[in-house]
Amino acid sequence: MSITVRIPAPLQAVAGNRLEVEADGGTIAELLADLDNRFPGFRQRVYDETGRLRRFLNVYVNQEDIRFLSGETTPIKDGDEVSIVPAVAGG
Amino acid sequence: MSSYIHHVQGLACRDCGRNYPLENLTVCEHCFGRLEPRYNYGAIRRYLSRGLIYSRPQNIWRYRELLPLTGLPQVGQSNGFTPLVRARRLAERLGVSELYIKNDAVNAPTLSYKDRVVPVAISRALETGLELFACASTGNLANSVAAHAAQAGLPCIVFIPDNLEAAKIVNSLVYGPTVVAVKGNYDAVNRLCAELTARHPSWGIANVNLRPYYAEGAKTMAFEIAEQLGWRFPRHVVLPVAGGTLLPRVHRGFDEFVKVGLVEGELPRIHAAQPEGCCPVVDAFLHRRDRIVPQKPNTIAKSLAIGDPADGYTVLESLKATGGSAVAVPDEEIIGAIKLLAETEGIFAETAGGATLAGAVRLSESGVIPRHESIVVAVTGNGLKTQAALDGALAQPVRVEARVEHFEAAWQELQKEAIAA
Numbered sequence: 294m295s296i297t298v299r300i301p302a303p304l305q306a307v308a309g310n311r312l313e314v315e316a317d318g319g320t321i322a323e324l325l326a327d328l329d330n331r332f333p334g335f336r337q338r339v340y341d342e343t344g345r346l347r348r349f350l351n352v353y354v355n356q357e358d359i360r361f362l363s364g365e366t367t368p369i370k371d372g373d374e375v376s377i378v379p380a381v382a383g384g
Numbered sequence: 385m386s387s388y389i390h391h392v393q394g395l396a397c398r399d400c401g402r403n404y405p406l407e408n409l410t411v412c413e414h415c416f417g418r419l420e421p422r423y424n425y426g427a428i429r430r431y432l433s434r435g436l437i438y439s440r441p442q443n444i445w446r447y448r449e450l451l452p453l454t455g456l457p458q459v460g461q462s463n464g465f466t467p468l469v470r471a472r473r474l475a476e477r478l479g480v481s482e483l484y485i486k487n488d489a490v491n492a493p494t495l496s497y498k499d500r501v502v503p504v505a506i507s508r509a510l511e512t513g514l515e516l517f518a519c520a521s522t523g524n525l526a527n528s529v530a531a532h533a534a535q536a537g538l539p540c541i542v543f544i545p546d547n548l549e550a551a552k553i554v555n556s557l558v559y560g561p562t563v564v565a566v567k568g569n570y571d572a573v574n575r576l577c578a579e580l581t582a583r584h585p586s587w588g589i590a591n592v593n594l595r596p597y598y599a600e601g602a603k604t605m606a607f608e609i610a611e612q613l614g615w616r617f618p619r620h621v622v623l624p625v626a627g628g629t630l631l632p633r634v635h636r637g638f639d640e641f642v643k644v645g646l647v648e649g650e651l652p653r654i655h656a657a658q659p660e661g662c663c664p665v666v667d668a669f670l671h672r673r674d675r676i677v678p679q680k681p682n683t684i685a686k687s688l689a690i691g692d693p694a695d696g697y698t699v700l701e702s703l704k705a706t707g708g709s710a711v712a713v714p715d716e717e718i719i720g721a722i723k724l725l726a727e728t729e730g731i732f733a734e735t736a737g738g739a740t741l742a743g744a745v746r747l748s749e750s751g752v753i754p755r756h757e758s759i760v761v762a763v764t765g766n767g768l769k770t771q772a773a774l775d776g777a778l779a780q781p782v783r784v785e786a787r788v789e790h791f792e793a794a795w796q797e798l799q800k801e802a803i804a805a
């Protein structure tokens with residue numbers, strides 16, 4: 294099983310300098326844990342000191358913000374597309 | 385321009401404190417926090433005086449020491465210095481004693497507050513040799529980005545949601561950019577642009593990789609308000625919130641004027657207004673949430689329809705720091721406020737301005753803004769771009785034949801109706 298994850302510019306250095314990586318997991322939390330296995334230090338960049346996803350980092354499954362789904366327990370399956378995107382300003 | 389002495393020194397992360405050189409960065413590389421330019425305020429204090437500001441043209445660049453350019457600006461000569469109107473008739477209607485409208489409905493060249501931020505962003509793009517100017521926009525930013533790209537002669541792409549008002553689309557298309565209408569709401573447009581910056585490092589996306597520079601332009605609204613009031617602050621300022629760029633920079637602008645010694649006194653209390661159909665920041669404020677919960681927007685105020693505001697926390701910090709508050713208003717009150725402002729002051733605001741005035745009315749009625757204290761309400765966009773919002777809300781023209789007796793009969797009829805009403 295394999296899920297494509299889009300990596301934002303500030304995380305590319307920790308993710309082998311790639312725009313997209315493959316990872317596994319049944320939920321977003323598992324997927325992020327798998328990314329930390331593949332790329333040590335990944336977790337620390339994505340979670341804050343209190344163990345929550347950083348508040349200026351958004352995660353999308355097939356274009357939908359996981360905060361409109363089930364957050365980190367949002368289920369994911371083979372072929373899903375996950376994007377990690379920093380919050381950007383409006384206009 | 386090597387002869388220009390600039391006072392901006394670098395970027396600093398508001399969240400973890402890390403410092404960066406002046407680079408085109410969207411967020412802190414470490415914690416994804418918010419980056420802000422740092423200035424040498426001591427040097428600015430010694431150099432920048434009221435007299436020097438007076439001696440310069442009436443546009444945003446008269447405050448250029450407090451803007452993050454490293455050379456002299458090449459575009460934006462008509463931007464800013466919009467009227468601060470003493471709104472006597474409106475004040476009387478609302479029962480308040482000192483009310484002003486900061487009228488960015490007539491900001492130039494594209495009739496919204498975005499004409500303050502975009503010239504700073506494009507100047508930065510030009511200084512750093514970027515090859516294309518772009519943005520993700522609810523409409524007004526796109527208009528301004530397209531116009532300034534034309535001024536500077538840069539290729540341009542504007543990304544907008546596919547449900548925008550026709551006028552906002554025409555007001556981008558006319559400048560000749562590529563207009564990309566993205567299926568979905570503004571937050572989808574934003575996400576797409578955030579992903580694109582990683583692929584196209586030579587593009588300057590105003591609200592993405594130029595964000596720390598772009599946002600600074602909004603401080604000029606505060607600088608102008610203080611200068612136009614005779615180098616003093618009002619007690620209250622009411623501002624609209626969408627992505628949250630404007631409000632915290634107005635706060636920062638007031639704060640900087642104190643830092644560099646141009647104005648003394650207590651900072652104004654800053655209040656936020658959002659439409660009920662998209663009010664994640666007001667919701668977080670009123671419920672004291674530590675995380676902003678994103679919303680799916682549903683409001684006629686499309687320029688405020690940002691359900692996941694990147695600077696929402698920055699807004700909350702400014703409200704708290706200044707003792708301000710937050711208010712959400714229903715669409716009917718937005719329309720009512722647009723009409724009230726037009727009928728009392730002769731100013732035609734777009735829906736965002738209606739939301740802001742409606743919010744001010746509520747805050748005044750509930751006593752949050754005491755009636756005898758001075759208030760500035762920011763009208764940030766022009767009603768000519770959101771005319772559809774008034775469908776069915778205005779009287780119809782009186783139709784007559786071109787004959788005196790026809791007109792006189794119709795006129796008498798109208799006067800009878802007016803007396804009856």
Ligand SMILES: Cc1ncc(COP(=O)(O)O)c(C=O)c1O
Pocket residue numbers: 383384496497522523524525624625626627628629630631687688734736737764765766
């Ligand atoms: C007319 C108008 N007013 C206010 C805003 C909200 O500004 P901000 O995103 O800075 O909160 C916008 C944003 O698009 C706008 O177009």
Ligand SMILES: [Zn+2]
Pocket residue numbers: 397398399400401402412413414415416417418
């Ligand atoms: Zn940081």
